[in-house]
Amino acid sequence: GEDVEQSLFLSVREGDSSVINCTYTDSSSTYLYWYKQEPGAGLQLLTYIFSNMDMKQDQRLTVLLNKKDKHLSLRIADTQTGDSAIYFCAEILSGTYKYIFGTGTRLKVLA
Amino acid sequence: SQTIHQWPATLVQPVGSPLSLECTVEGTSNPNLYWYRQAAGRGLQLLFYSVGIGQISSEVPQNLSASRPQDRQFILSSKKLLLSDSGFYLCAWSVPIETQYFGPGTRLLVL
Numbered sequence: 001g002e003d004v005e006q007s008l009f010l011s012v013r014e015g016d017s018s019v020i021n022c023t024y025t026d027s028s029s030t031y032l033y034w035y036k037q038e039p040g041a042g043l044q045l046l047t048y049i050f051s052n053m054d055m056k057q058d059q060r061l062t063v064l065l066n067k068k069d070k071h072l073s074l075r076i077a078d079t080q081t082g083d084s085a086i087y088f089c090a091e092i093l094s095g096t097y098k099y100i101f102g103t104g105t106r107l108k109v110l111a
Numbered sequence: 112s113q114t115i116h117q118w119p120a121t122l123v124q125p126v127g128s129p130l131s132l133e134c135t136v137e138g139t140s141n142p143n144l145y146w147y148r149q150a151a152g153r154g155l156q157l158l159f160y161s162v163g164i165g166q167i168s169s170e171v172p173q174n175l176s177a178s179r180p181q182d183r184q185f186i187l188s189s190k191k192l193l194l195s196d197s198g199f200y201l202c203a204w205s206v207p208i209e210t211q212y213f214g215p216g217t218r219l220l221v222l
Contacts, residue, residue, distance in 0.1 A: 016145055033210065042213035043155075088154070090211070097143050097162055098170075099203075099211050103154040 004089060004102040011108045018076040020105045022104035027070060029091040034063065036072045037086045037104070046074070046087075076107075084109045113138035117202050117214040124221055130175075130189040132217050134202030137183065142204040144185040145211065146177055149199040161185060162207070197221045 003006040005023045012018045024032065030051050049056045049063045052075075056063045062075040072089050089102040114137045124130060136142055146158040157170045159177035167177050174193060178186045185202055197220050205211040 031210070035213075040214045040216075040218070043203075045210055045212065049212060097160060097205075098157060098205060099145070099205075100157075101147075101155040 004091060004100050006087075006089060006102040006105045008103065009106050009108070011110060012079050013110050014079060014081060016079055018074075018079045018083065018088050018107055018109075020074045020076075020089075020107065022072040022074075022102050024070050024072060024089065024091045024099065024102075026091055026093050027067065029093035030094065032063075032065065032072050033090040033099075034061075034072075035088045035090060035101075037088065039085075043088060079107075079109050081109045081111055083107060092106055112206070113212065115202060115204055115212060115214040117200075119217060120215065121218045122220070124192050124219065126194055126221055127191045130187070130192050130195075130196070130219070132187040132200055132202075134185040134187075134214055135183055136185075136204045138182070139204065139206070141182060143207055144179060145203040146185065146187050147201040147203065149201060151198070152189050155181075155182075155201065158187070192221045194221050 029035040031048050034046045036046050047058050047061050049065050052086045060077045064073045086098050086106050088104045090099050092099055115220055116135050143162050145160045147155040149155050160168050161179045175189050200217045202214040203211045
């Protein structure tokens with residue numbers, strides 16, 4: 001099917017690391033993405049990874065890709081209250097122009 | 112740089128009334144354009160996408176329609192709104208198979 005799965009909620013303490021997980025569907029996806037959505041706003045691109053990479057680091061963000069298990073994760077180091085938001089993973093279905101989004105993970109950072 | 116605009120930002124409409132939401136993109140040519148709907152606390156549902164002027168692909172049968180009268184303009188319409196049409200409508204653009212960028216969204220409440 002075309003369901004990209006994410007856990008619904010994650011709660012962490014300020015300063016800890018957050019790990020948000022995603023299981024995607026298309027093993028041929030070229031790009032995989034992480035977006036952040038703050039309340040009442042559109043989706044903001046955080047980072048993306050090419051399918052031929054296993055890891056990508058961008059400041060506090062680390063993306064890990066396990067193609068065998070079709071598993072994508074986003075690690076946020078030193079999580080801050082401003083990181084509280086909904087995080088979506090997304091993939092492009094190969095051979096199409098369609099982006100498939102996960103259900104979103106609501107991250108709550110406790111002070 | 113590229114920007115994407117949506118209006119109105121918020122809309123309250125009675126059941127049975129028509130709808131027109133507009134999305135425009137600046138700073139790019141021949142983008143792929145997308146309409147998504149996000150129900151409260153839920154993920155994104157792809158409604159329509161377009162790869163060129165006058166070309167529309169519909170993903171979900173419903174009482175909504177889309178049109179692309181100009182290269183960088185995408186319009187979402189309905190002749191008669193239903194209560195179930197309430198939600199947060201997001202427009203997005205991409206260069207084919209590359210990163211997708213989102214507008215600020217329109218919040219629609221049908222009463």
